[in-house]
Structures are given as C-alpha cells and as structure tokens.
Amino acid sequence: MHWPVRSIRKPFHRIARFDRSRLKCTLYAYRIQMSRITPTLRIDLNSTVAVYKQIVDSLRTTLVDGELSPGDALPSVRRLAMDLGITFNTVAIAYRQLAEEGWIDLQQGKRAVVIDRRTPHPSGPAEVHQFRQRLRELIARMRADGMSTKVIAGELRNATARLG
Amino acid sequence: MMLIRLFILLAFAPTVAVIHLLPFVSRPDRFFGVAVPSGFRSGHEAKRLLARYELRALPWTIAALLCLSIAPLRTVPVFVAGAVAILLIAATLIFAKVRNRVVPFAVPSSSLRTAGLFSDKELLFVVQLAMQLIPLALLAGCAIYLKLNWNGIPARFVIHSDFDGTPNGWSSRTFLGVFGPLLIGAAIVLLITGISVATKLGSRKTSIPAVAKIIPVAVSWIISIVVSAAAISPLRMVSPTTILTFDLASFLILLVLIWISLRLGSRAASSAETTADANWRGDILYNNPEDPALFVEKRIGAGLTLNFGNRGSWIFLAVLALSVAGIVILAFAATR
Numbered sequence: 001m002h003w004p005v006r007s008i009r010k011p012f013h014r015i016a017r018f019d020r021s022r023l024k025c026t027l028y029a030y031r032i033q034m035s036r037i038t039p040t041l042r043i044d045l046n047s048t049v050a051v052y053k054q055i056v057d058s059l060r061t062t063l064v065d066g067e068l069s070p071g072d073a074l075p076s077v078r079r080l081a082m083d084l085g086i087t088f089n090t091v092a093i094a095y096r097q098l099a100e101e102g103w104i105d106l107q108q109g110k111r112a113v114v115i116d117r118r119t120p121h122p123s124g125p126a127e128v129h130q131f132r133q134r135l136r137e138l139i140a141r142m143r144a145d146g147m148s149t150k151v152i153a154g155e156l157r158n159a160t161a162r163l164g
Numbered sequence: 165m166m167l168i169r170l171f172i173l174l175a176f177a178p179t180v181a182v183i184h185l186l187p188f189v190s191r192p193d194r195f196f197g198v199a200v201p202s203g204f205r206s207g208h209e210a211k212r213l214l215a216r217y218e219l220r221a222l223p224w225t226i227a228a229l230l231c232l233s234i235a236p237l238r239t240v241p242v243f244v245a246g247a248v249a250i251l252l253i254a255a256t257l258i259f260a261k262v263r264n265r266v267v268p269f270a271v272p273s274s275s276l277r278t279a280g281l282f283s284d285k286e287l288l289f290v291v292q293l294a295m296q297l298i299p300l301a302l303l304a305g306c307a308i309y310l311k312l313n314w315n316g317i318p319a320r321f322v323i324h325s326d327f328d329g330t331p332n333g334w335s336s337r338t339f340l341g342v343f344g345p346l347l348i349g350a351a352i353v354l355l356i357t358g359i360s361v362a363t364k365l366g367s368r369k370t371s372i373p374a375v376a377k378i379i380p381v382a383v384s385w386i387i388s389i390v391v392s393a394a395a396i397s398p399l400r401m402v403s404p405t406t407i408l409t410f411d412l413a414s415f416l417i418l419l420v421l422i423w424i425s426l427r428l429g430s431r432a433a434s435s436a437e438t439t440a441d442a443n444w445r446g447d448i449l450y451n452n453p454e455d456p457a458l459f460v461e462k463r464i465g466a467g468l469t470l471n472f473g474n475r476g477s478w479i480f481l482a483v484l485a486l487s488v489a490g491i492v493i494l495a496f497a498a499t500r
Contacts (some may be wrong), residue, residue, distance in 0.1 A: 039281045045440075046275035068281065075281060078456065083279035083368050083436055085455045 033150035039067040043084060051086055063103050070116040074092065074104060077112075172232055174412070178419070179248050180225055183255040187214055187425040187468045196263040197447035197464040198270045209269070217262045224254040259464075263447075273441050280369060280485045289364055295381045299388030303346045303353075306392040310342055313399060318344060321398040323499060325371055335499055342398070344498020347392030351491050353384045354496075358487075362480055366458030367468055368438060376425035379418070386414040426466045443473070 039062045043054040062068050074095070075083070081091045099106040105115045142152050187196060194215070195205050204210055228247040270332040308319070317337045324333030335341040362382050390411060393402040439460050447463040453473040453477035458480060462469045470477040 040278050041281055042276060042278045044275050045277060062281065072282075075279070080279055082366075082457045084277045085368070085452075085457060086277070087454055088456060 041080070041084070043086075052090045052094040052097070054095050055080075055084075055091065059094070059098055060101070062104065063117075068114050071112050072114045074112040076115065156164075165384060168237065169233060171180045172244065173229065174415075176229070176232060176247065177252060180221060180229075180420075181363060183225065183251060183364050185222055185423075185426075186255075186259070186465055187217060190464060191466070193463065194463055195269075196259065198266045200269055200270050202268065207257060213265055216265075217258055218477060220258045220262075221255050234246055264453060267294060273439075275440075277438060281359070292377050292381060293357060293360065296353065296360065296384045299353055299384050300350055302388045302392055303350050307343055307346050307396050308398075310346075310395060310399075314342075317398045322399075323394070325404065333499060337398075340494075340498045342395070344494065345391045345395040347386050348491055348494055348498065349395075350388050351494065352391075353486070355484075355487050355491070356380050356384055356387075358485055359484075363459050366476065367460070375413055375421060375428060379421050379425060382414075390414070 001016065013051060041055065041058045043051055043058065043063070049057075059068075059074075068074075074080070077088055077091045077095060081088045084091070095104065095106060095112050098104045099112070103114065103119045104112045106112050139152055142155075143149070179356070187195045192205065193202070196217075197208055211435055214317075228251050231243055231247055232240070258334050293415075314337075320334055320336050322331040322333065323335045324331070335344070340347075361402075377420065390407065393407050393410070396402060397404075397407070409489055439450060439452065439455070443455070444450055444463065448469075450471050451473040452467055454470055454472055457471055458474055458477045459468040470481065472478070
C-alpha cells in the first residue's frame with residue numbers, strides 16, 4: 001500500500017517533541033479504514049439505455065466484482081431514488097429485477113440485502129449465441145468510437161481477469 | 165446613545181454581510197449561480213465581474229448605513245425595515261445584471277448522477293439530535309425551579325424595556341406569564357430539531373461540513389440559555405445587561421460558525437450537478453415533480469433550498485408556517 005509520507009511529513013515536522021511514530025500508527029489505521037472504497041452507482045440520464053437498466057447493470061457489476069459482499073445492505077429504495085434524483089418506481093423495478101436474478105433478498109419493510117448467489121447452470125447454445133451477438137455489437141460500437149482492436153482486446157482481458 | 169446606535173448597526177450587519185459576501189460562498193462550479201468551467205472563478209474575467217458587483221452594491225450599503233446613523237431613534241424600526249428592503253431589492257437587481265454577463269461563459273449541466281452504496285453516518289446524526297435536545301432538560305429544570313419559588317415571583321413584572329431603559333412590557337404571575345418563555349424556547353428547540361430531521365431525510369448526501377451541523381446545536385443551546393435567563397428574571401437573578409451581553413456574544417459566535425460553514429461548504433460541495441437546468445427558475449426556485457428530494461443544493465449561495473415540485477415540500481412549508489404562527493401566538497399570550 002502506498003503511504004504518502006511526503007504529503008504529511010512537512011506540516012508535522014515543525015512541531016517540537018512530537019510523537020510522530022504514534023501519529024503515524026493512528027493515521028495508518030485511519031487510512032486502512034478509509035481504504036475500503038465506497039462502491040458508487042453511476043447513471044446517465046441522457047443515455048439511450050433505460051435508467052432502471054443502468055441501475056441493474058451498475059449494481060450487477062459491483063456485485064460480480066465483489067465490491068459488495070453477501071450480507072451487505074443496499075440503500076433503501078427511497079434513499080437511492082433521492083440520491084439519484086429519480087422516481088421511487090424506477091429503483092424499485094431495478095431492485096426487483098436483481099432479486100429475480102438471485103443477487104439480493106427483498107423483504108417487505110426491510111432494506112435489500114446482498115445474498116450468496118449460487119453459480120447458475122452453464123448457459124445453453126442459444127444463450128451463448130445471444131451473448132456473442134451482444135458482445136459483437138458492443139465491440140462494433142467501440143470500433144466506431146475510434147478504439148483500436150488492441151485496446152478493445154486489452155479491456156476485455158482486464159474485465160474478465162477482474163471477475164476471477 | 166452611541167451604544168444604541170451600535171446595536172442598531174450590528175442588527176443591520178447580517179443584511180450587509182449577505183449582500184456583499186454572497187458571490188464568495190457559492191459552490192466551486194458556480195459563479196453568480198451560473199455553471200462555469202473549472203478555473204473560471206479565479207480568472208481575470210471573474211474578478212472583473214466580482215469587482216463590478218461589489219462597486220455597484222457599495223453606494224447603496226453606505227447610503228443605508230448613513231440613514232441608520234442619523235435617523236431619529238423613535239423612527240429607527242421603520243428606517244431599518246426600509247433600508248433592508250431597499251438594499252435587498254438593489255442588490256438583487258445588480259446581481260441579476262452581473263449574472264447576465266456570466267451567462268455567455270456557462271457550461272452545460274452534466275446528466276450524470278452518482279450515489280454511494282454505503283451509509284455509515286447515522287450514528288453521528290443521532291449524536292447531533294441528542295445534543296440538540298439536551299437543552300430541553302435545562303428548560304425543564306428552570307420550570308421546576310420557578311414552580312418551587314412561585315411565591316417569590318412578583319404579581320406583575322417587567323419583561324421588556326425601551327432603548328433608554330424605560331419599561332414598556334409587563335407580564336403577570338400566571339401560568340403563561342411565568343412558563344410562557346420556557347414553552348416558547350422548547351417549541352423553538354423542537355422546531356429546529358424537526359427541520360434538522362426533515363433536511364437529513366429529505367435531501368441527498370451532500371458534503372455538508374461538520375461545522376454546519378454544529379449550528380442547529382449551538383442555536384438550540386443559545387435559545388435555551390437566553391430563554392431560561394429571561395424566565396427566571398422575575399426572581400431578579402439575571403440582570404438585563406448580562407442577558408444582552410450573552411445575546412451579543414452568541415450572535416457573534418453564530419456569525420463566525422455560519423461564515424466558516426459557508427466557506428468550507430463552498431469548497432467541499434460536489435462539483436457534479438445533481439439537478440437539471442430545465443427544473444430551475446432563475447437558478448433560485450427548483451421545481452421537479454420527478455425528483456423525490458424535498459431539499460436540493462442551492463445554485464446561488466450555499467445550503468439547501470426546497471423542491472417546489474414535491475408535495476412533501478409544501479407540507480413541510482405548511483407545518484413550518486403553522487409552527488411559527490403557533491410560537492408567535494404563544495408569545496403574544498405570554499406577554500398579554
């Protein structure tokens with residue numbers, strides 16, 4: 001882990017008889033605590049993709065990447081809708097879809113909780129064909145936006161490596 | 165006489181401060197309410213526009229201060245009200261003119277929205293609420309003390325004096341006359357706590373600095389102490405000079421807290437716009453029925469403003485108006 005010694009040393013260096021090692025330990029503990037990056041959900045209201053679908057995709061990526069673990073509580077529908085500035089229904093639909101996919105547990109009056117999702121059965125030839133088609137469309141769009149095949153291949157490699 | 169004049173000018177100071185400091189306390193991505201590119205605020209054009217606003221508002225401020233300095237004391241309330249109204253109207257017009265000159269530099273608002281998926285600051289809010297409600301115990305303590313010393317309270321006592329010290333308000337040893345100030349204090353503390361809860365539950369997780377959370381706590385404590393001192397004054401335990409000195413000191417402390425909070429808030433505020441331009445009227449009124457938030461970040465100045473497109477905001481306003489009306493009626497009843 002990178003420790004930004006230079007950034008903190010200067011102001012404290014001037015203080016006489018200062019227990020720097022103790023301070024360093026405290027700051028180190030604080031830094032570890034802060035290093036658990038808060039997963040963030042991001043949507044684009046101008047996107048052609050429906051907002052509820054963006055939420056589902058974004059949350060699914062967070063779940064697959066392991067940024068949210070089983071047992072973690074998601075924000076309430078009300079809170080997430082308020083933070084994103086969208087209607088409650090849109091968030092509720094997204095949560096329902098994630099629940100149907102087996103990612104979260106939805107119970108009346110309780111916050112949505114991430115559950116331990118069992119790996120589904122391997123997809124059949126029809127599903128594989130469908131995913132291949134979607135992937136080809138995405139790659140075509142990336143090419144159209146000016147990305148080289150090398151960059152696209154690198155991005156795909158990184159994405160699959162991150163999934164483990 | 166000099167002290168009275170000084171007190172009047174001090175009471176007028178917040179208006180002057182709001183007018184002249186408003187352009188400095190807005191979010192970092194906004195200048196005169198307009199979304200501007202990063203670095204624009206520290207550029208030459210921004211400084212020129214800022215100087216234009218300040219120089220045009222200054223003569224009005226000087227004129228208002230001169231009027232308040234030479235106006236006869238008996239007509240001072242009328243002069244203060246008039247000066248505040250004229251100054252606010254003039255500053256609004258100057259602000260609007262300068263804002264029009266900033267508009268050509270505006271950048272389009274972002275359509276991106278982000279939300280954190282963890283919430284871990286609930287405990288801090290509970291502590292804040294507890295600190296806000298503790299002063300109620302002080303008020304209850306005063307009420308018990310007054311009840312125990314009921315016979316020591318005069319049948320009729322002074323509750324207000326003129327500028328020259330001549331009493332002009334009396335109350336009597338009745339339930340409302342004695343406990344009225346404490347009831348008003350408790351109502352104000354509960355109202356402030358209610359506003360804190362409503363803003364917490366009805367707004368996005370904005371980066372409000374910790375010092376801004378201290379302000380409602382400080383106001384609750386100051387009001388409770390002042391009201392308690394006023395309530396036990398019929399027993400002649402607290403002199404009016406002590407109460408006045410405490411009022412002035414509290415006022416100054418609050419001004420400092422508000423200033424620090426505005427400065428820190430304007431630096432820490434998120435640069436990502438969370439509201440669409442189409443939902444704003446003149447960058448002052450926000451109206452978006454699709455947005456479930458009751459409060460959104462202001463575009464001009466710092467802090468929160470209501471979402472008038474949300475029915476809940478109107479309910480909040482109605483409850484607030486009724487609560488204030490109730491407190492005013494209680495104050496009239498207590499001083500009758």
